[in-house]
Amino acid sequence: MRAGWPLARRTALVLLALLALTPGCRRSDAPGAPGTAGTSGTAGTGGANRFANGVIVETANGVTTYTNRLVDEKSPYLQLHAHNPVDWYPWGDAAFEKARREHKPIFLSIGYSTCHWCHVMEAESFSHPEIAALMNASFVSIKIDREERPDLDRVYMSYLTTVSGGGWPMSLFLTPDLKPFFGATYLPPTSRPGEEGFQQILTRIANDWREHPEAILAAAASGSDAISQQAKIPGPKQDGTDAKALDDTFDNLKRSYDGEVPGFGGAPRFPRPVVLGFMLRYHARTKNAEAREMTLATLRAMADGAIHDQLGGGFHRYTTDRAWRVPHFEKMLYDQAQLAMAYAEAYQLTKDAAFAAVAHDTLGYLLRDMREPTGAFASAEDADSKATADAKDLSEGIYYLWTDAEIGARLSSAAATLVRAHYGITPAGNIPAANDPEGTLTGKNTLAAARTVEQTATQLGMTPAQVTSALADARKVLLAARGQRPRPARDDKAIAAWNGLAMSAFARASQVFGRTDYRDAATAAAAFVETRLFDAKTGRLSRRFRAGAADVDGLLEDYAFLVQGLLDTYEASFDPRWLALAMRLQDTQDALFGDKEGGAYFSTRADAPQVLARMKEDYDGAEPAANSVSALNLLRLWQLTERGAWRDGADKTFEALSGRVARSGAAVPQLMSALDFRRSTSKQIVIAGSPASADTQALLRLVHSRYIPNKVVVVADGGAQQQALVKLVPFIADMTPRNGRATIYVCENYACRLPTNDVAVAAKLLSE
Numbered sequence: 134m135r136a137g138w139p140l141a142r143r144t145a146l147v148l149l150a151l152l153a154l155t156p157g158c159r160r161s162d163a164p165g166a167p168g169t170a171g172t173s174g175t176a177g178t179g180g181a182n183r184f185a186n187g188v189i190v191e192t193a194n195g196v197t198t199y200t201n202r203l204v205d206e207k208s209p210y211l212q213l214h215a216h217n218p219v220d221w222y223p224w225g226d227a228a229f230e231k232a233r234r235e236h237k238p239i240f241l242s243i244g245y246s247t248c249h250w251c252h253v254m255e256a257e258s259f260s261h262p263e264i265a266a267l268m269n270a271s272f273v274s275i276k277i278d279r280e281e282r283p284d285l286d287r288v289y290m291s292y293l294t295t296v297s298g299g300g301w302p303m304s305l306f307l308t309p310d311l312k313p314f315f316g317a318t319y320l321p322p323t324s325r326p327g328e329e330g331f332q333q334i335l336t337r338i339a340n341d342w343r344e345h346p347e348a349i350l351a352a353a354a355s356g357s358d359a360i361s362q363q364a365k366i367p368g369p370k371q372d373g374t375d376a377k378a379l380d381d382t383f384d385n386l387k388r389s390y391d392g393e394v395p396g397f398g399g400a401p402r403f404p405r406p407v408v409l410g411f412m413l414r415y416h417a418r419t420k421n422a423e424a425r426e427m428t429l430a431t432l433r434a435m436a437d438g439a440i441h442d443q444l445g446g447g448f449h450r451y452t453t454d455r456a457w458r459v460p461h462f463e464k465m466l467y468d469q470a471q472l473a474m475a476y477a478e479a480y481q482l483t484k485d486a487a488f489a490a491v492a493h494d495t496l497g498y499l500l501r502d503m504r505e506p507t508g509a510f511a512s513a514e515d516a517d518s519k520a521t522a523d524a525k526d527l528s529e530g531i532y533y534l535w536t537d538a539e540i541g542a543r544l545s546s547a548a549a550t551l552v553r554a555h556y557g558i559t560p561a562g563n564i565p566a567a568n569d570p571e572g573t574l575t576g577k578n579t580l581a582a583a584r585t586v587e588q589t590a591t592q593l594g595m596t597p598a599q600v601t602s603a604l605a606d607a608r609k610v611l612l613a614a615r616g617q618r619p620r621p622a623r624d625d626k627a628i629a630a631w632n633g634l635a636m637s638a639f640a641r642a643s644q645v646f647g648r649t650d651y652r653d654a655a656t657a658a659a660a661f662v663e664t665r666l667f668d669a670k671t672g673r674l675s676r677r678f679r680a681g682a683a684d685v686d687g688l689l690e691d692y693a694f695l696v697q698g699l700l701d702t703y704e705a706s707f708d709p710r711w712l713a714l715a716m717r718l719q720d721t722q723d724a725l726f727g728d729k730e731g732g733a734y735f736s737t738r739a740d741a742p743q744v745l746a747r748m749k750e751d752y753d754g755a756e757p758a759a760n761s762v763s764a765l766n767l768l769r770l771w772q773l774t775e776r777g778a779w780r781d782g783a784d785k786t787f788e789a790l791s792g793r794v795a796r797s798g799a800a801v802p803q804l805m806s807a808l809d810f811r812r813s814t815s816k817q818i819v820i821a822g823s824p825a826s827a828d829t830q831a832l833l834r835l836v837h838s839r840y841i842p843n844k845v846v847v848v849a850d851g852g853a854q855q856q857a858l859v860k861l862v863p864f865i866a867d868m869t870p871r872n873g874r875a876t877i878y879v880c881e882n883y884a885c886r887l888p889t890n891d892v893a894v895a896a897k898l899l900s901e
Contacts, residue, residue, distance in 0.1 A: 187220045187269065207679045208278040209624045210246040214255055218265035221276045224285065229743070232273040232309035238342050238349075239309065240272040240335075243289065244302035245280050246624040247450075247463035247513045249529050250319040251302040257322045258331045264322060267332065271339035272306075279303075280512060280628060281677050281685050284737055288745055291363035292316060292356050304331075306338055311745060312353035313360075357745060364746035366733075367792025374787050376812045382798030382805045383415050383424060389799065391455065395430035400455040404435060404448065406471035407753040407761075411802035413478055414809045414842045425482070432479050435472075436491045439579035442533065443556075444612040445502070446494030448472050449533075450516075458581040459568040462530040462621075463516040466503060467756050469495050470634035477638075477645045482840040489646065496642055499635065500654060502623075507665065508657030509627035509678065510635045518621040532621050534577040535611075536562075543614045548607045554592055555604060557583030626679040629666050629691035630756075632658050636698030640705035644837040655702045659711055662695060667714070672721040689736045689750070690759040692722035696766045707824045707848040709858045712773070716861065719770060722763070723782070732785025733760045751793045753803040760786055761803035768810050772817055772845045773862050775883065783811065809843065814881050816844040816899075821868045821888075822875025824848045828890065829875040835895055836877075 183189070184202040191198050204215035206223055214221055222228035232239050242259075244251035258264050268274050279286035279301065286303070293299050293316040300318040307313050315338065323330035342349060386408060389397045397408050409428050416424040435441055438457025440449050447469050449460035476492035479485070503511045517527035537560040541549050557563045562576045563583075569575065584592070590600045636655045643651035666675045666683050674687030674695065699715035702708075726734040733749045736759065741747075750758040767783040770776065787794075787808060790801065798805050818836055822829040829848060836846060849855045849865045859866045864883050870876050874890040879898040886898050 184220075188218055188265075190218075203276060207626070207677070207682055207684070208246075208281055209622075209626065209679075210244060210251070210278040210280070211276055213246065213252075214259055214276055217255070217259040218262045218269075219259050219274050220265075220269045221274050224275055224277050224282065224743070228273050228275050229309065229311070235273070236309070237271065237273050238314075238338065239307040239311070240268060240274045241277065241289065241305040241307055241313075242274070242302055243277045243279050243286050243305070245278060245513075246622070247465070247515045248301045249461070249463075249516050250300075252517055252527060254302050254304075254319055254331075258320070261322060264332050264335070267335045267339070271335065271342070273309075280624075281626070283690070284688055284741070284744060287736070287748065287750075288360055289313060289316070291746075291748075292360050293318075295359045295363070296356075308350065308353045311743060313356040314349050314352035316356075360746045364748040366749050366751050366790065367796060369788050369791045374784060374808065374811055376808075378791075378794050378798050379415060379418075379805055379809055379812065382411065382794075382802060383421070385797060385799035386412065386802070387423065387427070390427050392427075392430075394456050395427070395434040396455070396457065397427075397431065401451050401453050401461075402440075402455060402457060403451040403755060404440070404468060404472060405753075405755065406468075406475050407757050407803040407806070408799075409475045410471075410478070411806045411809070413475075413482065413840070414806050417482075417840060417842055418809055418813050429479060429483065429485075432476060432488065432491075436476075436487065437582035439533075439581035441491065442498070443580040444608050444615060446498035448495065453568045454565065456581075458579055459564055460530070460533075460579070461516060462533055464498075464514040465755075466499070466510050466512050466628070466631040467634050469499055469503070470631070470638040471756075473499075473638040474641055477642045478840060478842075481645050481837070492642060493646075496639065496651065496654075499638075500650075504654070505625065505627060507627070507678075508654075508661040509632055509665075510658065511623055511625040512628050512631060513624045515621040515623070519619040522619050524619075528573065530574070530577075532615065532618055534574070534579060536560075536576055537578065539614075540578075540611075544607055544610055548603060548610070551589070551593060551595075551600065551603050552607050552611075555582060555584065555586075555589045555600070556580050626677050627661070627665075629662060629674055629676050629678075629687055630694040632662060633691070633694030633696075633698035634756075636662075636695075637701040640698070640701035643705045644833070647834065647837075652705045655698075656706050656708070656711075659699060659702045659714075663714060667718075672717055673725075674718065674721075686738075688759075689722070689726045689734055690756070690762075692718050692726070693734075693759040693762040693766060696722070696770075697762055700766065700769055704846045707850075707854075709854060709861060712858070712861055715766075716770065716774070719766065719779070727782075728789075732782075732787070732789030734763060734786075749789070751790050751801060751804075753801050757803035758801065760790065761801055761807060764804060764807035765810055768807060768815075769845055772815055773847070775864060783807065787811070806842075813843040816841060817847070817864075817878075817880040817883065817885075818844055818899075819847045819849055819865050819868050819878040819880065819885075820875055821849045821851060821865075821870045821878065823850050823852075826875055831892060832875055832877050832890075832895060835892055836899065839899055841899065 189200040199216050199218040201215060201217060201221045203211045203221045206212060277285055289303060289305055290299055292313045293303060296316055302319055304317045304320055305313050306315040320331035321328060323332050386397060396402055412424045412428040415421060435457055440452050440457045440460050447464055450463045450465055451461050453459045473492050473495040476488045480488040499510055505511060516529050518532045520528055520531045537558055540552055540558055544552060552558060558578045563578045564574045586597045586600050590597045636658045639651045639655040665678050674691050675683035675685060676687045676691050677685040696715045696718050699711045703712040725738045728735055736748050736750050737744050750760055752758055753761050764783045764786045767779040771780040790804060793801055820829055820832050847862055847865055849868050851869055868878050871888060871890055876888045876890045877895045878885045878888045889895055
């Protein structure tokens with residue numbers, strides 16, 4: 134399945150123009166959204182001595198194998214290319230010095246392990262000895278895992294979006310001083326009708342580098358200027374805390390809503406959980422019924438669609454169609470975490486068990502298939518896998534797809550009839566030809582509800598309860614059968630930021646559902662971060678952990694997402710340790726990434742090497758922008774600690790990004806969620822009592838039975854834990870149980886209502 138859009142177009146440098154359009158793995162945010170940059174990682178040397186003369190070539194029994202310096206890298210994506218005949222370098226000084234010394238341009242390839250078209254280009258071009266020989270003779274080739282180095286990915290994506298669109302794999306040509314002069318995404322190995330091939334482009338650029346260096350240097354200067362322009366955020370346009378921005382954002386999102394096939398925007402369709410979160414918060418503050426119903430309808434449509442793994446739980450990356458039926462099949466940790474939170478909040482608001490079921494199956498998938506022995510969560514599962522154990526090639530989605538014959542062979546006649554009716558299974562397949570341009574999915578079926586349970590019941594003469602029960606039984610059988618297939622590869626690196634999102638998901642779900650195992654999963658991930666990714670001496674984070682190594686510097690998003698995760702983990706466990714760590718990380722973030730001349734955070738540290746521009750992230754896409762998350766973190770910390778500097782930091786972020794909001798608040802719904810917190814009368818809820826006591830637990834259940842997004846929750850046990858907590862949260866110093874029972878204090882701006890241990894009175898206070 135081609136998951137990409139037309140990307141490579143004629144650039145300003147005519148002599149380097151591509152002649153055709155090429156596909157790539159889609160960006161997970163809006164086309165043309167500004168790129169961003171993060172902090173620097175360590176510059177690898179990749180076994181420089183061993184590979185001093187390039188690729189190691191060995192021949193045995195007539196078979197030639199290649200090994201390049203990427204074999205020493207930890208990234209699964211880089212290791213995928215470790216046996217190419219290409220003389221690959223990881224990003225770092227060794228590659229840059231070679232380019233300068235030999236006066237060669239750099240070919241920079243950026244992708245990630247679960248990118249379908251990254252796999253295709255690796256197999257077609259980078260494994261091809263003749264193409265590799267061209268690359269080795271005329272270029273210094275560098276490979277980057279965008280998930281480890283999103284800072285570099287965002288910088289160069291900001292260039293690519295100005296000349297040809299955007300997507301992965303990113304294929305860029307740079308001068309030795311790292312300025313881009315040509316870019317595209319996936320390139321076929323050789324020319325096709327109307328489409329210039331990678332081999333021909335390599336030859337042409339090598340010739341032009343020798344014969345027309347002035348033109349290339351001019352294009353590189355233009356490319357560097359494009360990055361600098363993208364790094365500039367729109368200037369402040371309005372009061373950054375003006376509540377009108379919230380109404381405008383709602384109106385913008387409402388206009389993009391598809392009432393016929395619920396969801397925001399058209400095909401291809403991404404979940405974009407930040408939109409759902411904003412809409413629920415907007416409803417909670419304004420009681421706007423449309424915001425509620427659009428969100429719930431979207432969640433229901435996604436739950437019924439094939440974007441939702443109906444058998445194993447969790448969600449795929451996106452769908453190529455409007456109806457959520459034809460996925461791009463990779464599974465990302467950040468999607469699972471954010472969507473689990475969205476479904477848990479929908480349940481909290483509605484008490485609809487269907488939303489709870491989806492939250493549980495998504496978190497269950499993470500615990501079963503993505504959790505590492507360290508307590509951390511792996512990054513992703515691939516879209517591609519083998520159809521059979523002895524198959525040579527990988528196929529996209531084959532693990533999740535079904536033929537009509539397989540359904541008939543695995544299920545009883547009655548169960549097969551039911552599954553065919555409910556999911557629209559046919560011998561010809563249920564994937565429209567328009568979503569299968571290469572014809573590789575003919576005869577295949579996705580599992581997406583073709584009709585409601587009630588409609589299926591009517592068609593088959595069953596009751597809805599019978600259909601629901603029989604479908605559950607059939608899914609168990611199909612899941613067991615699917616488990617016999619070769620599983621897609623798992624990218625087992627632990628990314629700090631994404632584990633922060635997972636901590637939030639498990640912590641919040643533990644509150645909503647009263648599940649201690651979810652709380653324990655959050656605290657185990659927090660302990661992993663504290664012991665493996667956090668340097669207690671410096672207060673700094675590492676971004677990635679894999680194979681015993683944490684050797685990539687933490688980025689702004691790692692700090693922001695982990696501060697959020699730790700705040701949520703504190704509110705699930707009430708262990709002051711996690712609140713203290715959140716506060717220390719926030720202090721480090723302020724020091725490393727803060728802008729002393731204005732508001733919002735830079736995505737890179739001031740001392741980050743080899744980054745062409747220092748950017749401020751201001752787009753909430755598949756992942757929320759770190760600045761948006763930070764704004765809400767700062768407000769929550771302010772509510773807990775009374776530190777006005779943190780409130781002021783959030784206000785400065787709103788002001789700095791108000792130009793972006795004025796242009797389109799729909800581009801930053803997570804930032805608008807933070808503004809909603811700022812504009813609301815936030816509650817400080819303190820329960821004085823032992824966390825484990827029945828009275829305390831009853832009051833906590835009361836609090837979490839309600840959807841109250843703009844609040845902070847503290848438990849003061851009256852003992853040693855409270856003494857430690859008072860140092861962090863001073864306003865709780867005098868809060869104690871009344872009459873020997875756990876007592877709730879409901880406060881606003883540190884002014885508290887009369888404390889009570891009467892559940893009915895507490896319920897009234899929480900509802901006001």
